[in-house]
Amino acid sequence: MNIGNKKIVLALAVIAMFAGISLYASLYQDTERSYSPEGAWLMNGVVNGQPFLWMDTYTSNSNNPAVSGTVLCTLPAGNNQTQSGHGNWIRIGKNKFAFTAWRFMTGADGKPVGKAKFWGTVTLDAENQMSGTMNAQYYSLNGTAISPPLSGTSTGTLIEVEVGG
Secondary structure, three states: OOHHHHHHHHHHHHHHHHHHHHHHHHHHOOOOOOOOOOEEEEEEEEEOOEEEEEEEEEEEOOOOOOOEEEEEEEOOOOOOEOOEEEEEEEEEEOOEEEEEEEEEEEOOOOOEEEEEEEEEEEEEEEOOEEEEEEEEEEEEOOOOEOOOOEEEEEEEEEOOOOOOO
16 A cells, blocks of 8 residues: 555544544533523412412623522512622532522611522423522621521523513
8 A cells, every 4th residue: 555545544433433422522512402581480389389470681701691680579568678688609510500599688667678589499390490409598787597497399491581562
């Protein structure tokens, strides 16, 4: 076999090897879609048997999109807490995210009397559906826990854009 034929055989062998590696990798790749919590969500939850409704807005950090970011939680008025809570989220697995958010508790006069911490995990079951766990604990303004941790579940639906008149 001359040198030209040896080069061709070697090149074909290398191509076949890379094709085999690619085929092997494609057979074992994860075919489940990855989702991000980014967007605005209508949320339902039950904590210690008490139902709650709220809205969450998840945004990504510009230097770490779909991996971490901030969350803004909005409750209906009249709940003895500030209407908005603020926090952060981080990806902890494929389609699974952990979050922590804080809000102030208020007295009848609207002044802060304590803080409430909410934390848990959410799993994106589809591009527009999430479910998860949620915990809450209430604190005095000086940081002393004034309740045991409460726990529950949550579900959410992404607020879809409607185009038209």
